[in-house]
Amino acid sequence: MTRIPHETSGEPNPLHALTPELLRRRTSMKWRTYPEDVLPVWVAEMDVPLAEPVVRAVTGAMERGDTGYPVGSAYAEALAAFARQRWDWDGLAVERTAIVPDVMLGVVEMLKLVTGPGDPVVVNSPVYPPFYAFVRHLDRRVVEAPLGADGRIDPEVLKDTFRRVTAGRERAAYLLCSPHNPTGTVHTADELSAVAALAERYGVRVVADEIHAPLVLAGARFVPYLSVPGGERGLSLMSASKAWNLAGLKAALAVAGPEAAADLARMPEEVGHGPSHVGVLAHTAALREGTAWLDALLAGLDANRRLLTGLLAEHLPAIRYRPGEATYLAWLDCRGLDLGDDPAEVFLRHGRVALNSGLPFGTGGAGHARLNLATTPGLLTEAVRRMAVALRR
Structure with missing residues (x-):
């Protein structure tokens, strides 16, 4: 079972470590996309220092000049050990893994293995916008199976969608987001087993994006898709990227269920040339030594989740917010504010605070905004204050 996060890990809360002045010195997308007077709480970068084992791994590589091409199975072995410890899952077989540049590029390669041009790929909207962009760029058709009003997979909707997209006997895939971005929903074993049964019934291949798997908060349990009955034909993409803030150090793993091993074996060898060797070293160190x-x-995120709930209740009670069970992303239903389809644009223009617009997340995204709560409590408080100021425009 997932280990419940606690404050007694011996590590200080990394969300308390950095000042706004230090964060403004960063040169990545989160802090450089908008003018300096805008407070960014949007893209999935965390306002934290790196874990010390990661810093040691990267600086050690620099000192050795160890900046060549990646090789070996250390990353997969570290992930398999992490899965045993954190998820009580012993089914991640190193021989059924392959290194890929990152999760979304890995998704593309997995979809190439199980679908062809023009084939449908089912997604649960609202969902991570690159699901649309990457799938369409691959010349596949995105077909939405919207989440239910409770933010969970609706099995009847999924069944109807699977039946519809396979009626012409074309190949079809289901791109599962688990845990779900942007809602933070953690799918249960029963839900995933129902997904696997439907996929088997209709001949739909499941590709699971499980990048947020290490970021499950207290009270919820992550279940790997490949671990449920019927998940043997599935393909999964995993990475240490989100949980340890390593987006700039590219590396991920494709993982195949026992009955999908032959599919993974067909992946072109050159795909494995794309990951960063230093990224592999960093991710491996995070999984092995960064727990x-x-x-x-996780304890800090849980505290920020509670803080955000209180701040919204006090300053923006018309916003509906269901705290997510995973990720560090908050999905805000702003329709009660009467700000139109894109409330994030109003918050930016009149409050100088940047959130993600809900519109690119597909059906169910209008009137919503996504907020990144992986920041200091002070900046999170200031973000909500600015959002409230925007309403007094």
Whole structure:
């Protein structure tokens, strides 16, 4: 079972470590896309220092000049050990893994293995916008199976969608987001087993994006899709990227169920040339030695989740917010504010605070905004204050 995060991991809360002045010195997308007077709480970068094992791994590589091409199975072995410890899952077989540049590029390669041009790929909207962009760029058709009003997979909707997209006997895939981005929903074993049964019934291949798997908060349990009955034909993409804030150090793993091993074996060898060797070293160190840091982060995120709930209730009670069970992303239903389809644009223009617009997340995204709560409590408080100021325009 997933280990419940706690404050006694021996690590300080990394969300308390950095000042706004230090964060403004960063040169990545989150802090450089908007003018300096805008407070960014949008893209999935965390306002944290790196875990010490990651810093040691990267600086050690620099000192050795160890900046060549990646090789070996250390990353997969570290992930398999992490899965046993955190998820009580012993089914991640190193021989059924392959290194890929990152999760979304890995998704593309997996979809190439199980679908052809023009084939349908089912997604649960609202969902991570690159699901639309990457699938369409691959010349596949995105077909939405919207989540239910409770933010969970609706099995009847999914069944009807699977039946419809396979009626012409074309190949079809289901791109599962688990845990779900942007809602933070953690799918249960029963829900995933129902997905697997439907996929088997209709001949739909499941590709699971499980990048947020290490970021499950107290009270919920992550279940790997490949671990449920019927998941044997599935393909999964996993990475240490989101949980340890390593987006700039590219690396991920494609993982195949026992009955999908032959599919993964068909992946072109050159795909494995894309990941960063230093990224592989960093991700491996995070999984092997960074769990205490992760526990401290999860406790901090849980505290920020409670803080955000209180701040919204006090300053923006018309916003509906169901705290997510995973991720560090908050999905805000702003329709009660009467700000139109794109409330994030109003918050930016009149409050100088940047959130993600809900519109690119597909059906169900209008009137919503996504807020990144992986920041200091002070900046989170200031973000909500600015959002409230925007209403007094």
